[in-house]
Amino acid sequence: MYSLTVMMGRLVADPELRHTPNGVAVSTFRIAVDRPYKVEGKEKADFFDVIAWRNRGEFVTKYFKKGKPILVQGHFENRTYTDKDGIKRWVSELIADDVRFAGDSAGKGGTKSLPDPPPERSGDCSGSAIDSIPEGESAPMPTDDDLPF
Secondary structure: OOOOEEEEEEEOOOOEEEEOOOOOEEEEEEEEEEEEEEEOOEEEEEEEEEEEEHHHHHHHHHHOOOOOEEEEEEEEEEEEEEOOOOOEEEEEEEEEEEEEEOOOOOOOOOOOOOOOOOOOOOOOOOOOHHHHOOOOOOOOOOOHHHOOO
16 A cells, blocks of 8 residues: 655745754645635635655755745655643654645746647648537547447
8 A cells, every 4th residue: 555645835834954863854844735615715725744854854944935835745644742741642744755846936826837738730620520519518429339349
């Protein structure tokens, strides 16, 4: 079994870089991910804690700041800990396997624009069956007698 998660969101605060006692870099940050729908007419977001280890953690801390759009690919891990009041807590964290820039460099826009579509074919397709299908409708499915196999 394998867990894979891809999220695009914005950093809620600047990433925090720390080092383990063995000197391994670890960056922790939180991202806000917009929901693809509105709740009661209002936009909503979900918040996720992310951990990036070693060079990836140093990269995130160096190049990403609060409000900057980010794309994170990774897997979720669950762990428990005891808080300062002695209460056992359970958390689920996204462990970053890959981190990429998303959106403009100022962190204000959406995703980078897609490249222009390829030029249209030069062959003449006029009068084909495609031309006779009204816009917004799909072609009818062929019957078994129409299939070549």
